[in-house]
Amino acid sequence: MNKYRYILDPSSKKYKCPNCNKFSLVVFIDTERSEIMENYGRCDRESKCGFFHHPSKDGFKNRINSEISNDAFVEIFPSFHKNHLVDLSIIGDNNFLKYLRFLFGTTIANSVQKKYKIGTLCEFNFGTVFWQIDERKIVRAGKVIQYFETGKRTKNITWMHQFLKIKKEISDYNLCQCLFGLHLIKDDKKSIIALVESEKTACIMSVIFPDFLWLACGAKGEFKLKKLEPIKHRKIIAYSDSETQKNGSTTYEEWKRKAEGFNAVGFQITVSDLLEKETTDEQKAKGIDIADFFMREFLKSK
Template sequence: MQKMQSINTYRFILDPTSRKYKCPNCGQRSFVIFIDSQTGEIMEEYGRCDRESKCGFFYHPSKGGFNNSRNSDIVIDKIEIPSPSFHHNSIVEESMQLKSDFLKYIGLLFGTSAANEVQSKYKIGTFQHFNYSTIFWQIDGLNNVRAGKIIKYSESGKRTKNISWMHKFLLHNNFIKSFNLSQCLFGLQLTNNDKTSIIGLVESEKTACIMSVVFPDFLWLSCGAKGEFKLAKLSAIKDREIIAYPDCEIQNNGTSTYDEWKKKAEGFNKVGFKIYVSDLLEKESTLEQKKQGIDIADYFMKEVNGT
């Protein structure tokens, strides 16, 4: 049976740094502000005064509205959630005995030796039960296998929109009884042996793999999707220097992924992160490329091929 653990809900968290703001109640620089952990937004109007006996001002951004009270206790709901589940390492090793079309694509781009190195480095598997799709294993800093993300690529590097997960297959076929998915960054295990390189953070696993060959001076990791650029997932690399490369894509509301990530990064940096969001693609891409949603690997491969 999956063990349960009691944790605090943390959509809104108090700034964990020593930074203090002017308290709106007593006027002293003793106000600890709230941060939206999902968006990275710095919420300077909400917080708690550290002068608990002399002031005790507390202004909390609750879900259903805003609770403004003086000399009040902080009420944080507790919930019970399953502890993270892990796949057996033997499944990872077994999946690496085959070569998916994605690895063949990497081989066509850079040669068989480079493809083998990418597979070994990132622990990329092949799932024969799903038309020899690629398994991007998510392995954390303690070498726990947290997830197996399954995506079908062609030998030309094109992917389908269908994404599955190894735990879903195992559950469906009764190989396991339960699984609590708790994701981490793709490639996170590499930070164990490389503690000094600048981290290049991208959206897709494919981009991280290609950039690890094109620009090996960086340690390339993937958050898995544009919406996965969030505090909880990045916490494991908080102390590292990070350059984020969002895909160059115009959203339906007219903004770009760059705009979203830049705003989030500004909030993350106020609580101790060191993230620079690159505007290279924003400056260099054509309108057509932005409509296509190119990524940093697309850009550099065009440079390499002279197109």
């Protein structure tokens, strides 16, 4: 039985957002009546729009419940990349792989690359390609980030489908992301899943604490029900970055609030408070993550 009466629609249906007018709104569902609530929801364009209207905010004054109609939403069908793109990209080398070799040596770095299918986009100044491959081993996306050899990322980020559009190899692409590392759950069905924000963090922590299966959602705003659905049956420990938002709340608090809602519909998520308790104000100001926290001691021992 659901703990909360009103939950965000866990399906892939998208409604028209009243703020940005894009078909990117995930609406609330009244679980008691099994009806959608058209005037309440969260826009998936969190950085560009940020619309969020919970039913309790106005005392349900603008409540309009209705049956689901075919013209009320857009069903998003994901596009996919061909598998040979992944194989070709793994041949190259990039600064992130060099950083892994510096930290752990060539053998371990190569195993991490093979495990997570880390590629290189030479035409993007040898950017690191973090492939998003789902539980069916289908390639959903390729996120490309440029790094320095120190392991620090630059501000240069693109997506493989954007690059292919520029090259006119594809004309359109419907990006529907999945968790980074999701393809690993098919072969590892027993390990506790440790979920972090960044792909880099997942790769590093997979070496430091190999007993967990480390996955990444890609960004703090990507801690979403839809993205987590394939691991709903697994025990999950989420490690948010130690970061304070503009409104004064922390990413930890935001993830904990979301996790409570996810758990109400069957998930088993614990949001770790390790960084909240063990980091200094200076570290919180820098927004360190779980890998930063443990790498300090690791580098001292080198």
